[in-house]
Amino acid sequence: MTNQNETGWNFDNSYTRLPESFFTSQNLNPVRSPNLIIINGPLAKSLGLNVERLQSEDGIAVLAGNRIPEGGSPLAQAYAGHQFGHFTMLGDGRALLLGEQITPHGERYDIQLKGSGRTRYSRGGDGRATLGPMLREYIISEAMNALGIPTTRSLAVVETGENIARETYLPGAILTRVAASHIRVGTFQYVAKWGSDGDLRILADYTIKRHYPDIEVNENQYLSLLKEVIKRQAELVSKWQLVGFIHGVMNTDNMTISGETIDYGPCAFMDTYDPETVFSSIDVQGRYAFGNQPYMAGWNLARFAETLLPLLHENQDEAVKIAQDAISGYMDLYQKNWLAGMRKKLGIFNEEEQDATLVEDLLKIMQQYYADYTNTFRALTIEKMEDTPLNGTPEFTQWHEKWQARRGRQEESRESSLELMRNSNPAVIPRNHRVEEALEAAVNEGDLSVMGKLLNVLSRPYEYSTDQEEFCSLPAPSNLPYRTFCGT
Structure with missing residues (x-):
């Protein structure tokens, strides 16, 4: 415990004080032989963590899901979601929320392990992740942060020493993800579908207190919550469009209430400009194509508004009208943000x-x-x-x-x-071929130098320095379209 104290963990786990139906407390799923691949030093320091201790045997054990940090309370969150338009029960099927870290500045961040093993919500999956997709999320999320786009962050990637069965056997890995919270549109959908109106009010009150405390004094704070989420999503998606980012899986379970980008599965950045660009192998209909992203965000927000109806007004018809009026302003907000950018x-x-x-x-x-x-x-x-x-x-x-x-x-x-x-046009982005080059070197050859050089360049996207020029080059011509995969 003394060693763990020295790491700087400072948890206050408010989510565990919500109704038990919102989550499932979870034992750890230890891995065989954890090995630290990469640690995000600046992020660790901002969280109040000791980087040296994180790299010790005790620190790596926490990042690998082999040991609970002092004050941690591992849980898997329950949520639902519309996946490519189809509603289903979901939940953290391969992730554990270790706890909520309070930083030296009093900020609260979720510390989550992704790829940490089976949970109640795994739906037949193994709950694990492979090294390539976890390094991919590390690269893209840190690039997004450097671009000034609200995003979850990546604290570390640990190799587990185990092989994971996908199309073939691949090295297993766990990513430590940092987020303002993991409350999603899908979280509200889950409570609205399977909880009571009282549960829904508890979730909404908790969300307001955590993310939008200024609106607690408003006459209709739940309408204010809806408007604030609409505002943040309009800002977020406009920033995606301005840099050519394609999320790939804009399901309602991948839309955070905080307004952060989350889930970097089949995402990619557009090379040749085409609004119909799709990279995700599972998006066969182009639902989440580049040009559709603003409209799909509006669709997701409408689903969020539906969950809030019982809180907006006691009269159903009046609640629907209030929600519709709020949602109707989304596209104007998006267009205003996009055009300003x-x-x-x-x-x-x-x-x-x-x-x-x-x-x-x-x-x-x-x-x-x-x-x-x-x-x-x-x-x-x-x-x-x-x-x-x-x-x-x-x-x-x-x-x-x-x-x-x-x-x-x-x-x-x-x-x-x-x-x-x-200051507005990045000289460099995570070019798809450069990301693949870095991942191939890291996964197949154990060479992290290519990824390190890429991360260094991506950390300064607006610098316009000479050492960035080689990262501006386009991929070699190919008859095969670039495809990304979710990694599950």
Whole structure:
């Protein structure tokens, strides 16, 4: 216990004080031979943890799910969800919430082990995870954080020393995930379906106190909760669209109430601009294609609103009207956030009525000439369009003239405009081929240097340094579309 105290664990597990039907207390599922693969030092320090102690035998035992840290209370959360439109009972089938860490600044974060073994909610699965997908989540989640996009974080990845059966046998691993909370739209769906109105009120009150304490004094705090979640999701998805991120599994169980990005299974970043881009092998209908993401977020929010109806008004018809009025404002909020972000990407400070048309015209030209999404905005930023397929085309030449004229109709200088663009257009993203290169080296060769170099570059996406240039290159041409998999 003394060694564990030295690690800095400081748990206060408020979720365990909710009704027992919300979760299942869970024993650990120890692994054979844990080996620390990577530790997130800066994140650990911000959580108040001793990085050196985390790398000790005791620390690794906690990260591997072999030992409960002092104050921990492992549990698997219950939730439901619409998966590709079909409602089902779910829950933490391969994850354990160890507890809630209180940081030196008084912030509260869930510490969760992903890939920690079977739970009551495993639904026939083995509850384990493999090394490649866990390293993938580490890379992408940390890249998202560096891009300024709300996200769960990755504290560590531990190899378990066991082989996991998938299409073949693969090395097992556990990821330690850090989140503001793991409360999801699916959590509310579960309680609304199988709990009482009293249970629903308890969950809503808990969520408000944890994430939106300022609205507790509002006359209808549950309507305020709905509006706050709508606001955060509109902001979040607009940021996804602005950097070309495709989540891949926007099921309601993968939408957090806190507004953080969660679950980096079949996600990827778009290369060639195309709103119909899909990477996930299981999204055969394109439900969660890049261009559909804003609309699917609205659909998910409508499902959240449905769960709150008993709390919004005692009269069902009036509750429905209140919810509909709130949801109807989502798309306007999204469009406002997205257009504001696009103005920044184009170095525009003020607002004009035709700005949306200017942006949409550029996107159409990019799609027409199969231009890379990230590199097009990077080229505009460094004024080097000769490296893009748009250079010299009549459509882009005409658009460029309109854009220059538009930038001229603002008080800010050209230098200020370019600085705004540099701060808004990442020079580097987790290119899919670069991520695969890093994973292959780590999993197949035990070489973490490729991943380390990638993580270093991704930690500074807006720097525009010379050492980033090689990470801006596109993958070699291929007749096979890039595909991602969920890893379960």
